[in-house]
Amino acid sequence: MCEKSDNLFGTDASRTGQMKSADGNFDQVEISECRDIVPTCNTRLYRRRWLILCLFSSYSLCNAFQWIQYGIINNIFMKFYNVSSFAIDWLSMIYMLTYIPFIFPVAWLLERKGLRVIALFAASINCVGTWIKVASVQPDLFWVTMLGQFACSFAQVFILGMPSKVASVWFGSDEVSTACAIGVFGNQLGIAIGFLIPPVLVPNVDDMNELAQHMSVMFYITAAVASLIFLLVVFVFQEKPEIPPSLAQVALRDVPTAQYSYLASIARLFRNKPFILLLVSYGLNVGCFYAVSTLLNRMIIEHYPGEEVNAGRIGLTLVIAGVVGSLLCGIWLDKTKTYKQTTLSVYLLSFVGMVIYAFTLNLGHLWVVFLTSGLLGFFMTGYLPLGFEFAVELTYPESEGTSSGLLNCSAQMFGIAFTIIQGKIIDHFSTLAGNIFLCVFLLIGSIMTALIKSDLRRQKANSQPQTEVNSVSMF
Secondary structure, three states: OEEEOOOOOOHHHHHHOEEEOOOOOEEEOOEEEEEOOOEEEEEEOEOHHHHHHHHHHHHHHHHHHHHHOOHHHHHHHHHHHOOOHHHHHHHHHHHHHHHHHHHHHHHHHHHHHOHHHHHHHHHHHHHHHHHHHHOOOOOOOHHHHHHHHHHHHHHHHOOOOOHHHHHHHHOOOOOHHHHHHHHHHHHHHHHHHHHHHHHHHOOOOOOHHHHHHHHHHHHHHHHHHHHHHHHHHHHHOOOOOOOOOOHHHHHHHOOOHHHOOHHHHHHHHHOOHHHHHHHHHHHHHHHHHHHHHHHHHHHHHHHOOOOHHHHHHHHHHHHHHHHHHHHHHHHHHHHHOOHHHHHHHHHHHHHHHHHHHHHHOOOOOHHHHHHHHHHHHHHHOOHHHHHHHHHHHHHOOOOHHHHHHHHHHHHHHHHHHHHHHHHHHHHHOOHHHHHHHHHHHHHHHHHHHHOOOOOOHHHHHHOOOOEEEEOOOEO
């Protein structure tokens, strides 16, 4: 990526940040030139990066919506399919279970084939899953809806760990954390819509034929949206920019693909003690979020019978507050680079928010639940991009997809365990006991986060001496 040149663009262009094209006109570009004594390395930011990020967020949104669309109206699907609450819980937990065995081959495929192939797999499999569910609207076809949900859960494996990879491949060092937060935003917004829309589209009615019609409407809308997004991915999604956006990416592109060993990378990550601490603490935090989200309908209905719609709105409040938290944390990281301090602060506040939520849920006032859910969501959901970005810093130059995939694998395992155990505690004791169970593990995760040694390797790679940055923009 380095050329020996005294002036890569000519005297005038090098001073103004413009590049002269074949027709004699000057194209606006965003360029960073790193000069050692002789070599010249250039980076460039393309405006197309925002389109790629938006498209990724869109198919992530569509997939995340389907994760929670059953759980938030758990009692209605129980009645329609005549199955247990635990069976409906598995329609959410299948997302977690599927991720664990498939993330390793998908991460390997990402390194071998790149982002575009992964995006095509994600959008196409998600689309297939939505159409399978369209055919499941009969009381005796629970297995079909489970099959469709399995397909969507398989698509999620190609999505969940990608925000940090998309951000690193397309965005500069001063905006990569914000871009990662926006990538996570798509997933969070999908969950928020999943909390809000199903209770509205599928009301709790006794007539099974009418209920089937409402379910069909929801499934057809989802399938139409997934199909449109798939077509956009086919024709719009691009593998990577021609010129890398940061010095860290320049260095990675200079490493021949043949020299990369996925198994060796995994081995190095498991020898990285700060990453192992983050791996477990991230799993504890996000696993708690998965359990709270999956069991939210049951917790709300127990204390506020008949409030299915408000249960969805409470879930919406939890996630929307988290979206705001994610974006603010991403911007803060880009400005300050205080990865450990910010991650630890948000983790501790997640613990505090969970304690407050646990002890106020049964007070009998829905407005209090809305307030405490928003507080909990702001920090617990806001933690997601922090974990991704902190992991990339601790593990550079290892692949972002590999580190993020391992974080999510940890989260899925803890999510399954917490959901099952908390559900049993709620059934045999109370919702308060179940939520205290989660508080204990959030406290443990906070302590583990405090023990992480902050080694910001990517920042060191992006802070090479004698670096000059000239900024404009190119599509």
